[in-house]
Amino acid sequence: MDTNRLVGPDPEGPDEEVVEAALRPKRLDDFVGQERVREQLGLVLHSALRRGRTPDHVLLSGGPGLGKTTLAMIIAAELGQPLRVSSGPAIERAGDLAAILSTLAEGEVLFLDEIHRMARPAEEMLYMAMEDFRVDVVVGKGPGATAIPLDIAPFTLVGATTRAGMLPGPLRDRFGFVAHMDFYGAAELEVIVRRSARLLEVEITDDGAAEVAGRSRGTPRIANRLLRRVRDYAEVRADGVVTEELARSALDLYEVDERGLDRLDRAVLAALLGKFGGGPVGLSTLAVSVGEEPETVEVVAEPFLVRQGLLARTPRGRVATPAAWAHLGLTPPPAAPFGPPAGTLFDTDGDEGPEP
Ligand SMILES: Nc1ncnc2c1ncn2[C@@H]1O[C@H](COP(=O)(O)OP(=O)(O)OP(=O)(O)O)[C@@H](O)[C@H]1O
Ligand SMILES: [Mg+2]
Numbered sequence: 001m002d003t004n005r006l007v008g009p010d011p012e013g014p015d016e017e018v019v020e021a022a023l024r025p026k027r028l029d030d031f032v033g034q035e036r037v038r039e040q041l042g043l044v045l046h047s048a049l050r051r052g053r054t055p056d057h058v059l060l061s062g063g064p065g066l067g068k069t070t071l072a073m074i075i076a077a078e079l080g081q082p083l084r085v086s087s088g089p090a091i092e093r094a095g096d097l098a099a100i101l102s103t104l105a106e107g108e109v110l111f112l113d114e115i116h117r118m119a120r121p122a123e124e125m126l127y128m129a130m131e132d133f134r135v136d137v138v139v140g141k142g143p144g145a146t147a148i149p150l151d152i153a154p155f156t157l158v159g160a161t162t163r164a165g166m167l168p169g170p171l172r173d174r175f176g177f178v179a180h181m182d183f184y185g186a187a188e189l190e191v192i193v194r195r196s197a198r199l200l201e202v203e204i205t206d207d208g209a210a211e212v213a214g215r216s217r218g219t220p221r222i223a224n225r226l227l228r229r230v231r232d233y234a235e236v237r238a239d240g241v242v243t244e245e246l247a248r249s250a251l252d253l254y255e256v257d258e259r260g261l262d263r264l265d266r267a268v269l270a271a272l273l274g275k276f277g278g279g280p281v282g283l284s285t286l287a288v289s290v291g292e293e294p295e296t297v298e299v300v301a302e303p304f305l306v307r308q309g310l311l312a313r314t315p316r317g318r319v320a321t322p323a324a325w326a327h328l329g330l331t332p333p334p335a336a337p338f339g340p341p342a343g344t345l346f347d348t349d350g351d352e353g354p355e356p
Contacts (some may be wrong), residue, residue: 016225023196023224024070026127028078032195032220033188034067037179041071044177045078048335054081054107056176057130059115061164063303064179065221068160069113075158076109084110088117097122097138098150101129106153115159116166121173128156130174160196162299183218183307186210192220193227199243202231215251217260217304259308259327264292266328268301269310272320273330280317 012046048055060068076083190213216223233250287294305311310324325332
């Protein structure tokens with residue numbers, strides 16, 4: 001997925017990865033927010049530890065930058081086990097997965113990122129591995145092919161996905177614990193910003209932290225990224241201290257508005273309003289009009305816009321709400337659609353599968 005912007009995993013090259021790694025909370029107790037998930041996960045892990053068993057497999061679902069990779073690392077740390085990392089797109093054949101599974105040590109944690117993008121045959125092999133700690137390795141081709149059963153050590157799978165709706169039922173059902181990560185509240189993000197500022201040795205006032213947090217789209221990765229941009233600005237244009245006023249000027253410069261909308265969010269809204277009169281318009285059409293992949297618009301921009309009450313997903317397509325017109329300072333035309341009444345919002349926009 002192309003997420004080459006504020007929310008994406010790596011728009012700034014390796015530097016960003018280094019900083020992200022440095023800012024990652026290492027233990028469950030340092031993980032800010034997601035109270036429910038944290039408490040539930042803590043029980044799953046600690047009861048397994050007490051029983052001396054490997055815990056159930058864990059599925060982490062949620063948008064980019066909400067802490068899935070961070071939690072996967074924390075799970076391994078809490079269990080005192082090494083973490084083996086791979087991802088759905090990297091597993092093209094069942095053999096690729098067999099190679100990983102057969103070399104896992106007992107109790108090891110296997111993290112499969114973007115698990116919804118794994119190749120089908122590998123997925124089927126994974127079912128059996130998750131359930132019975134066994135795989136059938138197929139040797140040869142055609143009628144002469146034989147399946148050789150292979151035992152694997154009990155392990156804990158941690159799967160992560162930004163598209164829980166795209167996971168086949170049988171795979172989903174094999175996770176004993178499914179954690180849905182939601183956007184973070186302003187107070188939680190403030191804590192994250194202050195924590196990161198401390199680690200990066202950036203001086204920030206409480207108001208400054210609140211300003212950065214408020215524009216972070218409910219997403220820790222964005223909070224950290226905005227903090228670094230604000231720090232740059234503070235170092236070059238001021239005395240290095242991040243105050244509310246300074247944060248505001250810096251973030252205006254970086255085109256992150258008071259509600260936290262970035263360029264992509266505003267481009268999506270502007271297209272929806274300007275080109276399609278507020279909708280309804282299909283996801284693919286909307287994505288093309290902003291020069292993006294449908295998945296980027298759907299996973300990166302839309303959840304936040306929906307959450308902000310600026311956009312609605314309806315059976316007939318995407319629709320702008322009155323708040324969207326107001327936010328862009330536009331007057332809706334008399335015939336603008338405002339979407340169906342609450343409770344009937346669901347997405348039947350073609351090929352995307354059900355919403356997470
Ligand atoms: N609960 C949290 N508390 C503090 N920092 C967090 C938290 N969650 C995430 N972060 C920070 O946000 C950054 C991004 O988190 P992470 O890489 O875990 O997201 P992700 O869900 O794996 O995203 P993606 O879907 O793009 O892989 C991390 O560097 C981490 O420092
Ligand atoms: Mg990740």
